Amino acid sequence: MTFSVTILGSSSALPTSKRFPSAHVLNAHERLFLIDCGEGTQIQLRKYKLKLSRIDSIFITHVHGDHTLGLVGLIATLNLLGRKTKLSIYAHASLQPILNQNILFFVNELNFPIEFIPLNSKKHKVILKTDNIIVESFPLKHRIPCNGFLFRESPKLPNIKKEAIERYQLSLTDITSIKRGSDFTSKTGKVIPNTELTYISSPPRSYAYCSDTRYFERLASYTKDVDLLYHEATFDKNLEELAKTTGHSTATQAAKIAKLSNAKKLIIGHYSSRYKDITPLLDEARIVFPETYSAEDGLMFSI
Amino acid sequence: MTFSVTILGSSSALPTSKRFPSAHVLNAHERLFLIDCGEGTQIQLRKYKLKLSRIDSIFITHVHGDHTLGLVGLIATLNLLGRKTKLSIYAHASLQPILNQNILFFVNELNFPIEFIPLNSKKHKVILKTDNIIVESFPLKHRIPCNGFLFRESPKLPNIKKEAIERYQLSLTDITSIKRGSDFTSKTGKVIPNTELTYISSPPRSYAYCSDTRYFERLASYTKDVDLLYHEATFDKNLEELAKTTGHSTATQAAKIAKLSNAKKLIIGHYSSRYKDITPLLDEARIVFPETYSAEDGLMFSI
Numbered sequence: 001m002t003f004s005v006t007i008l009g010s011s012s013a014l015p016t017s018k019r020f021p022s023a024h025v026l027n028a029h030e031r032l033f034l035i036d037c038g039e040g041t042q043i044q045l046r047k048y049k050l051k052l053s054r055i056d057s058i059f060i061t062h063v064h065g066d067h068t069l070g071l072v073g074l075i076a077t078l079n080l081l082g083r084k085t086k087l088s089i090y091a092h093a094s095l096q097p098i099l100n101q102n103i104l105f106f107v108n109e110l111n112f113p114i115e116f117i118p119l120n121s122k123k124h125k126v127i128l129k130t131d132n133i134i135v136e137s138f139p140l141k142h143r144i145p146c147n148g149f150l151f152r153e154s155p156k157l158p159n160i161k162k163e164a165i166e167r168y169q170l171s172l173t174d175i176t177s178i179k180r181g182s183d184f185t186s187k188t189g190k191v192i193p194n195t196e197l198t199y200i201s202s203p204p205r206s207y208a209y210c211s212d213t214r215y216f217e218r219l220a221s222y223t224k225d226v227d228l229l230y231h232e233a234t235f236d237k238n239l240e241e242l243a244k245t246t247g248h249s250t251a252t253q254a255a256k257i258a259k260l261s262n263a264k265k266l267i268i269g270h271y272s273s274r275y276k277d278i279t280p281l282l283d284e285a286r287i288v289f290p291e292t293y294s295a296e297d298g299l300m301f302s303i
Numbered sequence: 304m305t306f307s308v309t310i311l312g313s314s315s316a317l318p319t320s321k322r323f324p325s326a327h328v329l330n331a332h333e334r335l336f337l338i339d340c341g342e343g344t345q346i347q348l349r350k351y352k353l354k355l356s357r358i359d360s361i362f363i364t365h366v367h368g369d370h371t372l373g374l375v376g377l378i379a380t381l382n383l384l385g386r387k388t389k390l391s392i393y394a395h396a397s398l399q400p401i402l403n404q405n406i407l408f409f410v411n412e413l414n415f416p417i418e419f420i421p422l423n424s425k426k427h428k429v430i431l432k433t434d435n436i437i438v439e440s441f442p443l444k445h446r447i448p449c450n451g452f453l454f455r456e457s458p459k460l461p462n463i464k465k466e467a468i469e470r471y472q473l474s475l476t477d478i479t480s481i482k483r484g485s486d487f488t489s490k491t492g493k494v495i496p497n498t499e500l501t502y503i504s505s506p507p508r509s510y511a512y513c514s515d516t517r518y519f520e521r522l523a524s525y526t527k528d529v530d531l532l533y534h535e536a537t538f539d540k541n542l543e544e545l546a547k548t549t550g551h552s553t554a555t556q557a558a559k560i561a562k563l564s565n566a567k568k569l570i571i572g573h574y575s576s577r578y579k580d581i582t583p584l585l586d587e588a589r590i591v592f593p594e595t596y597s598a599e600d601g602l603m604f605s606i
């Protein structure tokens with residue numbers, strides 16, 4: 001099953017000719033979860049052939065324009081494309097009135113329901129649970145209330161060994177019961193322990209999105225053991241003071257959080273437009289955390 | 304002096320991977336006049352190396368999202384870039400409250416004045432006159448109030464013939480007076496007629512922008528003898544009825560307006576996303592008006 005992240009925008013507040021403002025999309029089992037929605041997100045989705053109809057929910061970290069200004073255009077387009085199914089938007093409560101006003105003004109007869117779920121920017125909590133995925137939201141430290149998100153596959157049921165199905169002539173009812181943890185009693189009355197009948201599937205995969213935030217070590221507890229961590233790296237290590245005062249991080253700090261998290265892989269991004277070449281940022285991060293990669297618009301990371 | 308138009312967006316309501324929503328920029332003597340401002344306009348301006356600091360005024364035809372949703376992001380970016388000079392926005396009055404609300408919410412401490420000039424969508428009138436350029440606004444026929452714009456260089460003063468300057472030892476005062484139409488009286492008392500001293504500069508160049516509109520012939524009176532006419536061509540001639548009911552035009556109709564206007568050149572654009580290849584639209588327009596060209600994002604037309 002697909003579990004991959006595509007970078008739609010990797011710039012910070014000022015987009016460049018090569019970097020759109022913030023947006024990532026997670027494809028989890030062919031449902032798309034959009035994270036942030038900077039200006040032009042709908043154009044990037046089309047460019048990278050991500051089906052707009054598959055967007056399930058949108059998660060907005062904070063209400064700055066470079067993370068939100070693509071919402072109205074995207075909603076207008078979904079409407080023109082005939083969407084009827086509910087769109088869930090998770091964001092800080094302050095976004096709801098201005099979003100509604102814009103929709104009223106710019107979208108002609110909205111034909112699908114929008115469910116707005118206000119986020120608590122102070123608590124670490126589960127905000128969505130489906131059959132396939134669990135989404136947690138946790139506090140980041142920016143100039144305004146800001147949330148990070150962790151997407152994790154739901155724990156998978158174990159698989160039944162093929163030879164067990166044949167040997168014990170297991171019915172569908174037996175299989176369901178065994179998958180849920182039961183032992184099996186054969187026709188002769190012999191109890192076969194569950195562990196002899198099953199094997200563990202691949203462990204649930206996970207992806208965390210942390211932008212915008214200044215460096216704080218508790219963040220690593222929210223992203224513990226994550227497979228893929230995206231952590232903003234607006235500045236290089238020489239601008240640590242500027243990073244702190246503007247509520248941002250350096251590439252070194254992003255790498256420290258990846259290391260503290262015991263993440264498998266780190267993506268850095270949200271680069272200040274002053275960096276024409278981000279190699280120095282990548283280099284400084286890799287000193288701390290070698291498995292660091294650079295967010296580039298259109299790049300896809302499979303987990 | 305430069306007088307050129309760059310296409311920033313050539314799609315209609317649904318952008319595609321190759322076409323951004325509506326926006327053109329006119330470079331008139333190194334001042335930029337932005338016409339419409341669909342989502343992503345600021346990204347296109349950067350991509351095509353058009354200096355954001357040179358934007359003088361913005362002209363919005365109508366308040367549909369595909370012509371306006373790039374405004375807030377562009378204004379936020381101009382602010383981050385340190386703009387201090389006034390930005391004039393010409394648009395239907397209904398845009399002002401929602402634009403102001405968005406600026407208040409999304410732009411942190413606006414540091415330059417925005418002058419909002421409401422347009423009359425029923426009258427043909429001059430809306431701006433500078434030393435170099437005159438801008439006229441005129442009614443279009445769309446589903447909501449909509450304006451077209453004509454940009455024309457101000458009439459140029461004649462040039463003085465070099466040999467006249469030498470022969471009659473003309474002073475700066477003489478030259479200024481002759482440029483304004485006076486004859487010249489030489490030291491011997493001989494009157495030299497103005498026509499012998501001057502020659503006419505190149506005639507004022509002009510560009511008209513007509514989108515969105517259904518076909519109506521009076522439009523050609525507003526764009527009479529224009530050098531370059533942009534006229535929307537959302538549909539092909541087989542969809543004339545759909546064009547009429549949605550307030551749009553076919554490529555053939557755009558070409559008819561160009562012919563009736565006695566325009567020198569026509570650009571068609573604002574294509575429905577149903578056309579993957581717009582050659583058929585270009586072909587049908589060229590039957591009526593051979594000097595027709597297709598709007599493509601990034602294309603520049605020098606006049």
